[in-house]
Amino acid sequence: SRPVQLAYDVAAASGEGATRPPVVFLHGLFGSRANFTSLVDASVSLRPYQMVTVDARNHGDSAHAPTMSYTEQSLxxxxxxxxxxxxxxxxxxHSMGGKVAMATALQWPELVAGLVVLDVAPVLTRGFTPFRDFIGAMERVSFAGAQGTRSQARALVDSQLAPRIPDSTIRQFLLTNVTERRAADGGDGARFGWRVNLEAIVRHIDCLFDFPRPAEGAxxxxxxxxxxxxxSPYI
Structure with missing residues (x-):
């Protein structure tokens, strides 16, 4: 399959940092490049490296696609x-992004100057049952009554998620995916919706928690x- 266009931001380096390999940050499931904003902001004054934060396919501002295997994400x-x-x-x-990074390094090591993997391993991820609960709760959300500002829409969605996801920190993370729709998005007339491609995530959840078998000799x-x-139960 063809790669999709990924949204990304670049924080430029200065001095010697401009000659060093750039650092590319890849987020986890339901995240976005904004997850790394505070880290990049804290480091950018030093500008030791060019830093690039990326939205995965079906996340953030990147293009949506019906499939999202690790092979496709590494492409x-x-x-x-x-x-x-x-x-x-x-x-x-981090997490899903860590598996994407590892899959990329195994297939095209010449493109990877170094690898940092956060909270995940190149195997089937155990202890991920809560993610299925999160997805189920997100699928049940109705945006039909969401009007006004994005904050008001998030409050409405939060009230629907709370009975199934009691942890407010997790809910706040998931609520970062509530976005105002463009006129062409969806056919239900709702003004707000999920920014992530929830349908694609549901279809691929098993492969997202697994890891593709590397080619022989890779x-x-x-x-x-x-x-x-x-x-963490994820490593």
């Missing part, structure tokens, strides 16, 4: 990296750092 990243001067790059991936020998959360 998206490859297309991004082959636009000069973004490769070779250091890939920093390997990545560049600098690699794995970081796991001490209380």
């Amino acid at each position: 998206d990243v490859r297309a991004l990296l082959t636009v000069p001067p973004l490769s070779p790059a250091v890939l920093v991936g 390997s990545y020998s560049g600098p690699t750092l794995f970081i796991g959360g001490g209380d």
Whole structure:
């Protein structure tokens, strides 16, 4: 399949940083490039590297597509990296983004100067049952009564999610995906909707928690750092 166009932001480096490999940040499921804004903002005054934050397909401002396997997502990243001067790059991936980063490094190691994987491993991810509950709750949301501002729409959606997702921190994260629709979006007449392509995520949830078997002989020998959360069930 063809890669989709990914939305991304670039924070330029200065001095020696401009000659170093750029750092490309890849977010997790239901996230967006905005997840890394505070990290980039805290680092940008030093400008040690060019930093690139990316929206995955079916997330954020990137294009939607009916499929989203790791093979396809890595093709998206490859297309991004082959636009000069973004490769070779250091890939920093969290959760789903970590698997995309690893899949990219295994297939095109020449494009990856280094690899940082956050809270995930290149195997079937265990302990992800809550994600199915989150998806089920999101599917049940009705946007029909959402009017006024985006904040008001988020409050309405929050009230629908709360009975099924009691953790307010998780709800606030999911609510970042409430967006105002363009006139051409959807056929239900609702003014607001989910920014993520929920249908595609539902169809591919099993493969998103798995990891594609690398081609025989595929390997990545560049600098690699794995970081796991001490209380996280995902690694």
